[in-house]
Amino acid sequence: MMRSLSEIKRFLLFIPEMIFFGLSYARFLYWARSTQILDPQETWNRFTKPKNFLWEWFLDNYPPAIMRRLLCNFSSLRFRDHANAISQHYDLSNKFYELFLDKEYMFYSCADFLKSTDTIEDAQENKANYILNLIDPKFGEKILDLGCGWGAMLKKIYETTKDKKHLYGYTLSTEQKKFIEEKYGFNVELKDFITTEYEPESFDKIYSIGSLEHVREDELLAFSKKLSQAIKRDGKIIHHFFCRIGDVIPTRLLVGGVAIFPGIDLANLKKYLDVFEQVNLGVKHHSVHDYRPTLKAWFDRLVANKETAIQLVGVQTYNKYLCYLAEAWRLFDDRDLMLMRFVLQRQDAPMALKTSVTSDASHFLQKV
Secondary structure (H helix, E strand, C coil): CCHHHHHHHHHHHHHHHHHHCHHHHHHHHHHHHHCCCHHHHHHHHHHCCCCHHHHHHHHHHHCCCCHHHHHCCCCHHHHHHHHHHHHHHHHHHHHHHHHHCCCCCCCCCCCCCCCCCCCCCHHHHHHHHHHHHHCCCCCCEEEEEECCCCCCHHHHHHHHHCCCCEEEEEEECCHHHHHHHHCCCCEECCCCCCCCCCCCCEEEEEEECCCHHHHCCHHHHHHHHHHHHHHHEEEEEEEEEEEEEECCCCHHHHHHHHHCCCCCCCCCCCHHHHHHHHHEEEEEEEEEECHHHHHHHHHHHHHHHHHHHHHHCCCHHHHHHHHHHHHHHHHHHHHCEEEEEEEEEEECCCCHHHHHCCHHHHHHHHCC
C-alpha cells in the first residue's frame, strides 16, 4: 500500500515540478523517487546520453535563465544556515559513503586518473600527492583544512610532517567530526568556515578540497578577503573546486542546488578570478582536471555494493545517488562545470615567492 502511494505521488508531482523547475529537475526526482531498484545501465544512459534535438533543447533551456537565477536565490535563502544544508547531505551515513568512496582516504572530491588501469584508490592517491605538493607542508607550520571531510588530507599531511599539533580542520558535519576524532585524533571543530572570523596572519597554509563550492556567490568576496588576511605574508591558499564556466546557470545544476546540496549557488570562473584580484591574491598555480572518471568510478562502486547500500539508506536514497552521479557526469561532459586547482598568495608576499608564478597561469589570466 505504501509503495503504491509513493508511486502515485511520484507521477502526480512530475508535471508541476516540470512547470516550475524544468524537465531536468522533474525527471531527476521522478526516477530518484522510484520505489523499485533502478537498473544501473539504463540509469547511466538515461542521464548521460543525449537524446533527440527537441528533448535536449527543452532540457537545456527551460526554465528560462532568469527563472533559474530566482530559484537558486530562493534555495539559498531557504537554506541560509550552512550547517543545516551540509547536514542534509553529509550526515546521511558514514558507512554509506564508505561503500563507494576510496578505502584509503574517503575523498569525496575529484581524483586524478593517470592511467587506464588506475583504481579509485590509485587515482585518489595521485590527487593527494598532487595537492600535498601544492601545499608543501613543513613541520611547525600552522595549516587549516576548510571543510575537512573525513580527514583525508589532514592524514596525508601528518604522514609527511609528523606534526599533529599544528593541523586544524573545520567541518559542519557531526558524522565527519566523529569519524576523524575516533580514527585520527586531529584538531577538528564544528565551525562554519564561511562565517568564522579568523585572526590576522594566523596560518601558514589554508586549503580547501571540494569545499569552496559551498561558498555562495554573494558570500565569496567577504570570505576570500578574510582568508587573504588570515594567511601570513609568505603563506598561501590552495583551492580545489569546481565552478560554472558560463554566465547562465545550467538547468541540470538546479538539481544540485535544490535536491542534492541544498542552498548551493555556484559562481562562474570569471567571478572567482575577479574576487581573487579584489582581495589582493595572486595566482601562483592553476590547473584543470577531469571529474568524469571519478564520478563513473563512484557510480560503479555504488552499484557493486547495492544490497548493503539499500540496507543502510533505503531504495530511494540509493536510486537518488545513482541519478545524481550520472547527472553530475553529464554536467562536466557538457563543459557546464570545470574542476580547478589554484594556489594563491598575497600580493605583498616576498619577491622570492612572486617570481615563482608560472607563465602558464599568467597566460591563463590574460585569456579569461
